[in-house]
Amino acid sequence: MEPLTPTGRVVLGMLRMGKRTGYEIKQLVDVSTRFFWAASYGQIYPELKRLEAQGLVEGTPQPTGGRARTEYSLTPAGRRALDDWLASPAELGYEVRDEGLLKLFFSEDRDAGEVLDTVRAMRAKHERTLARLQEAHPTPEEPEPGPYLSLDYGLGLHQWVIDWCRRTERRLERVASAGEARAGGRRRA
Amino acid sequence: MEPLTPTGRVVLGMLRMGKRTGYEIKQLVDVSTRFFWAASYGQIYPELKRLEAQGLVEGTPQPTGGRARTEYSLTPAGRRALDDWLASPAELGYEVRDEGLLKLFFSEDRDAGEVLDTVRAMRAKHERTLARLQEAHPTPEEPEPGPYLSLDYGLGLHQWVIDWCRRTERRLERVASAGEARAGGRRRA
DNA sequence: CAGGTCATGTAAAGCGTTACATGATTTT
DNA sequence: AAAATCATGTAACGCTTTACATGACCTG
Numbered sequence: 001m002e003p004l005t006p007t008g009r010v011v012l013g014m015l016r017m018g019k020r021t022g023y024e025i026k027q028l029v030d031v032s033t034r035f036f037w038a039a040s041y042g043q044i045y046p047e048l049k050r051l052e053a054q055g056l057v058e059g060t061p062q063p064t065g066g067r068a069r070t071e072y073s074l075t076p077a078g079r080r081a082l083d084d085w086l087a088s089p090a091e092l093g094y095e096v097r098d099e100g101l102l103k104l105f106f107s108e109d110r111d112a113g114e115v116l117d118t119v120r121a122m123r124a125k126h127e128r129t130l131a132r133l134q135e136a137h138p139t140p141e142e143p144e145p146g147p148y149l150s151l152d153y154g155l156g157l158h159q160w161v162i163d164w165c166r167r168t169e170r171r172l173e174r175v176a177s178a179g180e181a182r183a184g185g186r187r188r189a
Numbered sequence: 190m191e192p193l194t195p196t197g198r199v200v201l202g203m204l205r206m207g208k209r210t211g212y213e214i215k216q217l218v219d220v221s222t223r224f225f226w227a228a229s230y231g232q233i234y235p236e237l238k239r240l241e242a243q244g245l246v247e248g249t250p251q252p253t254g255g256r257a258r259t260e261y262s263l264t265p266a267g268r269r270a271l272d273d274w275l276a277s278p279a280e281l282g283y284e285v286r287d288e289g290l291l292k293l294f295f296s297e298d299r300d301a302g303e304v305l306d307t308v309r310a311m312r313a314k315h316e317r318t319l320a321r322l323q324e325a326h327p328t329p330e331e332p333e334p335g336p337y338l339s340l341d342y343g344l345g346l347h348q349w350v351i352d353w354c355r356r357t358e359r360r361l362e363r364v365a366s367a368g369e370a371r372a373g374g375r376r377r378a
Numbered sequence: 379c380a381g382g383t384c385a386t387g388t389a390a391a392g393c394g395t396t397a398c399a400t401g402a403t404t405t406t
Numbered sequence: 407a408a409a410a411t412c413a414t415g416t417a418a419c420g421c422t423t424t425a426c427a428t429g430a431c432c433t434g
Contacts, residue, residue, distance in 0.1 A: 010291065022414070033294055042396075064402085065402070089306070096226075100281040102222060106335075110334060117278070122281060145296040149304075195420095228422090229423055230423095231425095234386065257385065257386065258386085
């Protein structure tokens with residue numbers, strides 16, 4: 001039994017949450033796990049076929065009128081595979097690719113104004129994400145295991161980043177104006 | 190002029206920071222940007238060739254005794270390409286893949302003990318990362334633009350995650366013991 | 379002299395996004 | 407009647423990791 005692929009895990013999980021078609025899975029991914037685990041149609045549809053070939057899901061054609069449509073559901077083996085992964089003590093994958101941070105890392109010799117722009121752009125980005133998370137989702141008071149727990153994490157994390165950006169902006173603004181004062185009227189090309 | 194590839198940006202940046210060989214670049218990546226931007230030999234060496242073909246870097250053979258070795262440096266065009274990227278107002282790429290969060294998202298029907306294990310594993314992971322960041326790096330008081338700024342971010346971020354995990358663990362411990370009390374002697378297979 | 383580090387590279391495989399193609403149904 | 411949404415899929419491309427291969431030099 002080959003191990004679940006990364007996308008296979010999302011698909012199985014979404015199926016257990018009650019989603020039926022590839023299309024529905026994608027819809028839910030886009031408003032929920034997307035922020036820490038994305039998936040595209042180009043992954044989802046082939047993955048459903050693979051999982052079916054492995055006997056972990058079962059698809060039944062359920063057209064809506066003349067529109068092709070396949071409803072999938074977990075097989076017992078699929079449910080087991082999902083539970084095994086969830087309970088597995090294996091190292092949890094964690095990867096980040098943050099272009100803003102990379103720019104900051106390389107910003108040693110740049111003038112403070114440019115660095116400030118980068119930090120502001122980072123903040124704007126996380127503010128948009130936070131707004132998305134808040135909109136349409138009730139903020140959980142005592143988040144239960146499940147989607148609310150990840151939501152609680154997302155709300156707190158992006159808020160932390162936004163606060164860090166604000167603190168950093170204040171510091172850079174001081175540096176920028178001090179730099180300007182020292183530089184007097186001089187301006188770079 | 191083709192745009193810089195993702196890895197091309199790191200390579201150019203590391204070169205400006207004074208690194209000379211592919212090997213040196215990889216060493217620095219592994220103790221610094223790795224936490225928000227990784228790169229492997231399989232990317233770095235071919236990328237150096239590509240950048241040379243594009244005229245953005247220049248390689249000179251500088252063997253150490255009989256050991257092959259190529260020192261690279263930025264050409265004026267390379268420096269320009271780097272500066273252009275750094276100053277570019279284009280959307281900042283940001284991607285996360287967090288297997289722990291994905292598990293939590295799907296943990297609706299799992300028993301609290303298992304969820305607790307996942308949160309503890311997440312915390313352990315971020316604690317190891319935090320330790321790495323603290324070790325060998327002086328904690329910056331007033332981080333200047335450059336590596337210290339990203340370090341400051343990393344220290345704060347991972348600390349936030351660790352705190353979130355701790356809060357969440359406390360909550361789940363209450364739920365877990367309440368669940369046990371309700372369940373009485375019963376145990377699942 | 380063994381083991382570690384310096385140093386460079388390639389091939390294959392895996393994972394993923396983007397763009398395209400198709401067509402029915404529902405809403406405006 | 408147009409536009410949006412439902413629904414499925416594929417092909418090309420791009421990026422990245424892993425594993426392998428090679429060999430010199432340095433340290434204990």
